[in-house]
Each structure stands twice: as structure tokens, then as C-alpha cells.
Amino acid sequence: MKIAFVANTCWNIYNFRKGLVHHFLSKGDEVIVLAPKDEYTDRIKSWGVKWLDTPLEGTSVNPFREFKYLLRIYSIFKSERPALALTYTIKPNIYSSLVSKWTPTKVICNVSGLGTIFLTTGLIGKLALILYRQAFKFSSYVFFQNSDDRELFTSKIKVESYKIGLIPGSGINLEQFKPLAFTQNTKTKFLMISRLIIEKGVREYAEAAKAFKDDKNVAFTLVGKFDTNHSRSIDEKELKQWITNGWIQYQPHSDNISNIIESHDVIVLPSYREGTPRTLLEGAAHARPLLASDVPGCREVVKNGYNGFLFEPLNSSSLINKMKLFLSLSIDEKKHLANNSRELVEKNFDEKLVVDAYEEAIHRIIKVS
Incomplete structure (x- = not known):
């Protein structure tokens, strides 16, 4: 056929x-x-x-x-x-x-x-x-x-x-995306992987990064293409400002996203609406806790308190509070969230x-x- x-x-x-x-x-x-x-x-x-x-x-x-x-x-x-x-x-x-x-x-x-x-x-x-x-x-x-x-x-x-x-x-290919060890690093690294358009919540992520700018124990990474042709793309000046101010580390693209996930602790997606977000599936398959907006698509992959936390969409303050909640957890509690992420994708997203x-x-x- x-x-x-x-x-x-x-x-x-x-x-x-x-x-x-x-x-x-x-x-x-x-x-x-x-x-x-x-x-x-x-x-x-x-x-x-x-x-x-x-x-x-x-x-x-x-x-x-x-x-x-x-x-x-x-x-x-x-x-x-x-x-x-x-x-x-x-x-x-x-x-x-x-x-x-x-x-x-x-x-x-x-x-x-x-x-x-x-x-x-x-x-x-x-x-x-x-x-x-x-x-x-x-x-x-x-x-x-x-x-x-x-x-x-x-x-x-x-x-x-x-x-x-x-x-x-x-x-998600569970053989390709295997669970990665979750270890306690001196610095907690948040990671957002997304196209740089407004509806993905990129601005909310940047606002959260700004809120932690004086905390040397926290870091923020943004990975995704900047598309000047997209009608809802963020302004290029905004992105440069975030980088110049030291709020985020930016990488436009990676063909080996697993290596990037391995070097980070939490996957974040402040999207306004999703189908089933691939970035969350990949993070969960690699046994990483997740933070995502409480919207269709995200809430299917993130179970609040089980493998991560949900926050209000279009609300950077809500995102910041859930980041603070995650930071307050013990290493064992964080590992528990990480293991639950892997179990969830094995059961529902193979x-x-x-x-x-x-x-x-x-x-x-x-x-x-």
C-alpha cells in the first residue's frame, strides 16, 4: 500500500x-x-x-x-x-x-x-x-x-x-528516550523547549527567570527557534534583552535534545493551549519533573503533585510560586516526581x-x- x-x-x-x-x-x-x-x-x-x-x-x-x-x-x-x-x-x-x-x-x-x-x-x-x-x-x-x-x-x-x-x-519512543538519573545539583536548572511564539508562554517564562535573577542557585535555559515570519512571534529585541540581562541562557536549536534534558532538572511549559506537547513527553520519558500551565494538552501529561505541578496560564506569578514550591522539596521528593513522570509516559504515551x-x-x- x-x-x-x-x-x-x-x-x-x-x-x-x-x-x-x-x-x-x-x-x-x-x-x-x-x-x-x-x-x-x-x-x-x-x-x-x-x-x-x-x-x-x-x-x-x-x-x-x-x-x-x-x-x-x-x-x-x-x-x-x-x-x-x-x-x-x-x-x-x-x-x-x-x-x-x-x-x-x-x-x-x-x-x-x-x-x-x-x-x-x-x-x-x-x-x-x-x-x-x-x-x-x-x-x-x-x-x-x-x-x-x-x-x-x-x-x-x-x-x-x-x-x-x-x-x-x-x-514517545521509550527505547530512544530512556530514564536519566536525577541528581541533586548545586544549581537547579529549569528548561523550556519551544518555538518562540507568544502562545507558548515564552514571556511568562522570561518573567519567572527575571524574578530569580539574584538567586545564584537557579538557572533558566530556553531552547527553540526564533521565527521572524510568524505573526505571533515574540519581538527579537525582547529575546536579546532577556539574554543581555542574564535572565536566561538561549540556544536556538539542538539535534540532541536528550543531552540538554539530562543537564537540567525541570521541564517547563507555560503554553496557553496544546495538543499533546512533545517537549513534556520527552522530559517525562527521561524522568524529569514537569511544570506546565493548567490547560488542555498539558494537564494530560502533568498530574499536579504526582509528576510535577500545574499553574495558571498567562500568569507568571503562579508559575513563580510553583517553581518556589519545587525548590522547597527534598531530593527524595524530587526523585519521586521524576520517577512518576517516567511511569506516566510508559502507561499512557508509548x-x-x-x-x-x-x-x-x-x-x-x-x-x-
Whole structure:
């Protein structure tokens, strides 16, 4: 069977869909990837997949460019004739579903968070709602990453109940992300891994770092790409100020995030809303306590008092208080949180659960000989 993965970046496929791609390849399925070219394109091609350039501007509302993207997907579906397309992020979900109306390809969408639609009131969010309503009439199945997203989405966009499923995000490879020893360091190091956009809570994290600027026993690290093209990116001057003032240590990117997690004590995510945040899954799999905002997506991975602490979203004071609470714990209490993090992902977020869910959905909509 030929299976297409459609995403907004090759980075998305490499970081979040690797296990699923390799699962299909191991079965002898043919995999093609539709995504724009980026620094991860050659890496996914090395897996033995066929990559087809599909240029996409994530925040564009230019009708000509949008129609060109739609036609590109249509032409590939017509020429390559994949039996199935697995799609990720808003535009691939919408346009692949629309194209499935005119092609035999069945589409399984993954709605990984509702930030653009429900956290903003701009033109892109409104347009996405309209297009989703039309497109999802033709999708064959839709996965959501938490029940809150499912309920909110389906309250605004009708999707038949038999076409809906829940998965634990992208899951986590428990063999790759093994538990790391938690030791008492002289300095407690907080770590946030995220794109530098407002809705991820980057400013709240910086405010918390500022509050501890005179405490030599605490350090803050921020890892993530700065995207000047994103409409909700933080201001570059802000980032430079945080660094210059010594509030945070900044690293734009890392291909070995496990090494960074190993050198830190706590993973922090002050996001305003999530699907199932990969950064928390990776931290938990490596046996690290977690601090996250009490919002959909985060609260599925962080159980308050069990493997970390939840705080109020958009509230740096609440985040600071939970950081102080963590700092007040004994080393044994911190280790207990760390061990619970690993146990939680082993039980609820194993990547194998995602693979099984996709296989079940595929067998519902395609008769495999």
C-alpha cells in the first residue's frame, strides 16, 4: 500500500512521525512525503521514503498561493495515487481533505492543538474555521490529541462520531528516550523547549527567570527557534534583552535534545493551549519533573503533585510560586516526581499506542488484502 504523509515541514515528519513512518516501511508499504524543503529533507529521504516538494507558507492568506498549494496536492494525489494520506497541521489537513473529494485517496487528519483557530480572532483563524467546515466533510477519519480539543472542535465543526479518534499525541519512543538519573545539583536548572511564539508562554517564562535573577542557585535555559515570519512571534529585541540581562541562557536549536534534558532538572511549559506537547513527553520519558500551565494538552501529561505541578496560564506569578514550591522539596521528593513522570509516559504515551490507533483506523476505512 502507498501511504502519503502531508505536513507543513519535513522537520515535523522527522521529529514527530519517525516511528509511524518506519512502522509502515517495516511492513513493506511505500511511503511518500509531501512537505516543503528544509534542513530535514535529506534526513527523511535517507529512511527510504520518496519526498515530493510541496511549498507552503504557514501564515499566508494569499488566494493565489493557497490555490497553488491545493493544486500541488491534487496533482501529486492524481499522479502518485496513494491509497491513504496521513495529514498534520492546519493547511495539510484542510487541503488534503478537500482534494480527497476528487481523488480516490482516503485522508486521516491529525488535529494537533487548536492554537491558531481558538487562541486568535484574526483573519487566519476565521478562515481556517470556514475551510475546516467544508474540508472535513470529505476526510475519512480525524484524530484529536486530547478530549478537550475534540469537544471544542466538534462544537464548532461537525464531524461524525464514527470518524473521530483520540491518540496520545505523537507518542514517545521509550527505547530512544530512556530514564536519566536525577541528581541533586548545586544549581537547579529549569528548561523550556519551544518555538518562540507568544502562545507558548515564552514571556511568562522570561518573567519567572527575571524574578530569580539574584538567586545564584537557579538557572533558566530556553531552547527553540526564533521565527521572524510568524505573526505571533515574540519581538527579537525582547529575546536579546532577556539574554543581555542574564535572565536566561538561549540556544536556538539542538539535534540532541536528550543531552540538554539530562543537564537540567525541570521541564517547563507555560503554553496557553496544546495538543499533546512533545517537549513534556520527552522530559517525562527521561524522568524529569514537569511544570506546565493548567490547560488542555498539558494537564494530560502533568498530574499536579504526582509528576510535577500545574499553574495558571498567562500568569507568571503562579508559575513563580510553583517553581518556589519545587525548590522547597527534598531530593527524595524530587526523585519521586521524576520517577512518576517516567511511569506516566510508559502507561499512557508509548509510541506503540499511536501506531496501533492508526492501524485500527486504517482497517476501518480501507480493506487491506
